[in-house]
Amino acid sequence: MLFFFHGLESGPHGSKYQLIKRAFPELISPDFQGMDLPQRIEKATAETEGLTGVTLVGSSFGGLLAARLYSLYPERFKSLVLLAPAVHTEEGDKVSELPPASRIRVIHGNADEVVPHAKVAAFCKRFGIPLITVEDEHRLSSETSQQAMLAALDEVYTGV
Template sequence: MTTRPGRQQATPLFLHGLDSSIQGTKARWFQHHFPQVRMRDYDGDLNQRLIQLEEQVREYDQLILVGSSFGGLMATCFAIRHPERCRRLVLLAPALNFSEYQPPTKKVDVPTLLVMGRHDTVCPPKFVLPRAEATFRHLEVRIEDDDHMLHACFPALDWQRLLT
């Protein structure tokens, strides 16, 4: 892990969903508009993906994790294990309704933006929101007129602010 005196520059990462990749719509959007966002393809089950994430960020602190769907679940699990290494989470329709996920006994202090689509049938707000509220102490919630893919609202988020 790198540690530097003063305020360290944040390292933004995009974590794609279960059936997606860095060739997906959101990943390609980041590659075009914010090429500093790091990403890689993840595969396997949740534990295998978390091991891959741990290896990827071994040398970084001050992480900004942007997780889409299953990637949002990964970001949440990482923040529970390593809150001191996370500057911010941006969870896009996170799969907190995944059967194996249980909120921690103590809320995580990482500032977190939760963006969900009102019409999401994969990760419905009525199941995800209570788990997010039980997980994060500093949670900002945006429920948009969108579905699971968040294609309508995703590009309109203030990424300049969120990624710094």
């Protein structure tokens, strides 16, 4: 199973969802609009209850949600793709566990003015996972970023 967790200011069917859905029609994207992190964790917990082998794609605040959910229920998840994840907050400090480097990809724009690149780099270093840096801003809308997202999914979702 493949889930997409959207960010704070987007919805469940934005441009990243559309891009991924074209390549992976089985993509599921719960609607977290208007929810704070505890509400999102509660809803995502219910959505993934009883599942195993799930891959999560999380964008910005959805990336923080995906990382926190993995920490809470690692047995449910096979892999993660985190896109400009908002892990630069105290909530990011609560992430205690992530998949091994072979099953996680973190993609971040070097010109991101919303989530500091250095903070995401430090987060990745803390867990010993590589950071894929792209020439882009927070939205990761460049063709290079989109190709990196699909390549990451090919590696950790279809390739694992």
